[in-house]
Amino acid sequence: MVILVSREGERPGLRERKKQETRIALSWAAIRLAVERGLENVRVEDIAAEARVAPRTFNNYFSSKGEAIAARHLDRARLIAEELRRRPASEPLWEAIKIAVVTQLAMGEEYDAGQPDQQWQTGVRLMISEPSLQGEMLKANAIAEDELAAAIAERTGTDVARDLYPRLVAGAAGAAIRVAMDQWLRADPPVPVRPLIEDALDRLAAGLPEP
Amino acid sequence: MVILVSREGERPGLRERKKQETRIALSWAAIRLAVERGLENVRVEDIAAEARVAPRTFNNYFSSKGEAIAARHLDRARLIAEELRRRPASEPLWEAIKIAVVTQLAMGEEYDAGQPDQQWQTGVRLMISEPSLQGEMLKANAIAEDELAAAIAERTGTDVARDLYPRLVAGAAGAAIRVAMDQWLRADPPVPVRPLIEDALDRLAAGLPEP
DNA sequence: CGCAAAGATGCGTGAGACGTAAATTTGCGC
DNA sequence: GCGCAAATTTACGTCTCACGCATCTTTGCG
Numbered sequence: 043m044v045i046l047v048s049r050e051g052e053r054p055g056l057r058e059r060k061k062q063e064t065r066i067a068l069s070w071a072a073i074r075l076a077v078e079r080g081l082e083n084v085r086v087e088d089i090a091a092e093a094r095v096a097p098r099t100f101n102n103y104f105s106s107k108g109e110a111i112a113a114r115h116l117d118r119a120r121l122i123a124e125e126l127r128r129r130p131a132s133e134p135l136w137e138a139i140k141i142a143v144v145t146q147l148a149m150g151e152e153y154d155a156g157q158p159d160q161q162w163q164t165g166v167r168l169m170i171s172e173p174s175l176q177g178e179m180l181k182a183n184a185i186a187e188d189e190l191a192a193a194i195a196e197r198t199g200t201d202v203a204r205d206l207y208p209r210l211v212a213g214a215a216g217a218a219i220r221v222a223m224d225q226w227l228r229a230d231p232p233v234p235v236r237p238l239i240e241d242a243l244d245r246l247a248a249g250l251p252e253p
Numbered sequence: 254m255v256i257l258v259s260r261e262g263e264r265p266g267l268r269e270r271k272k273q274e275t276r277i278a279l280s281w282a283a284i285r286l287a288v289e290r291g292l293e294n295v296r297v298e299d300i301a302a303e304a305r306v307a308p309r310t311f312n313n314y315f316s317s318k319g320e321a322i323a324a325r326h327l328d329r330a331r332l333i334a335e336e337l338r339r340r341p342a343s344e345p346l347w348e349a350i351k352i353a354v355v356t357q358l359a360m361g362e363e364y365d366a367g368q369p370d371q372q373w374q375t376g377v378r379l380m381i382s383e384p385s386l387q388g389e390m391l392k393a394n395a396i397a398e399d400e401l402a403a404a405i406a407e408r409t410g411t412d413v414a415r416d417l418y419p420r421l422v423a424g425a426a427g428a429a430i431r432v433a434m435d436q437w438l439r440a441d442p443p444v445p446v447r448p449l450i451e452d453a454l455d456r457l458a459a460g461l462p463e464p
Numbered sequence: 465c466g467c468a469a470a471g472a473t474g475c476g477t478g479a480g481a482c483g484t485a486a487a488t489t490t491g492c493g494c
Numbered sequence: 495g496c497g498c499a500a501a502t503t504t505a506c507g508t509c510t511c512a513c514g515c516a517t518c519t520t521t522g523c524g
Contacts, residue, residue: 101481105480106480149479
């Protein structure tokens with residue numbers, strides 16, 4: 043995956059900031075170009091050019107076009123775990139998860155009430171439509187799910203390594219989010235995402251009773 | 254993915270049978286070699302040689318080494334949906350799912366009571382350990398999950414395209430299976446899988462209450 | 465027994481992933 | 495400010511791949 047290790051407690055020096063900017067620039071460039079001309083008509087070289095870096099540099103950040111494209115989604119998905127950690131401990135777990143997910147979705151929200159930002163949506167649609175990118179999206183989801191599991195373990199005082207519980211909840215929540223998202227993207231007269239997400243998570247918490 | 258379309262209602266002529274055999278031979282060869290010398294030291298050429306086919310033929314079956322390795326797991330995972338369809342309609346859904354999963358796991362069972370067959374286990378371990386294969390395993394799981402969703406929709410009279418329900422259940426069940434499996438593979442004094450799977454699925458059906 | 469279709473091969477090409485070493489830039493202490 | 499050591503970016507070269515296309519073989523069937 044990433045070669046340039048961004049050690050955690052790194053203070054935001056010019057160096058780190060620039061690295062992050064390059065990473066994001068490469069990622070958006072990859073998405074933009076892939077949407078414009080189709081993934082197969084985009085060479086790594088093009089992406090690098092678009093981001094004003096040397097071709098070889100692309101591979102210092104990502105090990106494939108797919109990874110670059112999924113990076114934006116990954117960063118976004120990670121925020122869910124981060125947000126969950128911020129929720130007060132008094133909140134019931136499922137409630138906290140629901141809020142964390144919805145909050146994260148609302149992040150880049152624009153004019154259109156309740157609709158996540160356009161660019162991210164474009165990226166997700168791209169990943170869903172191009173078969174060769176589906177694997178990358180799944181990988182991103184898996185990574186985000188791991189972080190979510192860690193956050194859940196922390197919050198519930200369970201152990202990610204020993205207990206099934208945190209990973210089970212994270213996995214189920216991840217599945218719910220994926221399904222809701224998918225439904226949302228397919229919806230032909232467009233519908234708001236939030237209700238879908240909430241419905242999916244509520245059903246999970248209810249033990250998935252037959253409808 | 255696969256180029257050679259195996260049309261469904263195909264009767265098992267010599268042709269089809271041989272194709273299937275080649276596919277499986279390539280897949281096992283890939284796994285065996287990867288386990289023996291490490292994935293990076295296995296060239297497509299080697300796998301083809303091991304399966305007694307021309308190098309070019311490998312790519313007629315799989316589009317990458319990873320796909321070949323995941324194929325065995327995929328075929329196995331698909332059986333769950335197939336088994337679910339065989340369960341009597343009178344059985345409660347979760348019960349049926351549990352049985353379908355356990356039955357499938359028991360398939361290649363050997364001497365050691367309750368432990369799935371060695372080769373498959375080896376393959377799964379390989380996919381978990383090699384980062385570059387994790388994506389392939391996730392893809393396989395996703396495909397199997399789709400089929401499971403279809404089977405669930407059929408059984409519950411819901412619609413995969415319109416209702417969240419079938420995909421939600423399939424996704425949650427898939428997550429439960431993954432988590433249980435993972436726990437099982439990590440367990441240091443080895444433990445039987447079945448209880449883990451059943452525990453995970455039971456918790457799902459119970460709404461994942463905090464422990 | 466013979467033909468049409470399906471599959472297996474061979475060959476050639478365009479890309480990609482990545483090791484390595486040289487060139488550049490940044491962070492910092494003096 | 496200045497200069498050096500560490501972190502990054504680049505340039506190059508190499509090794510595999512994935513896959514299109516043309517051709518040779520094998521299989522299924524009348």
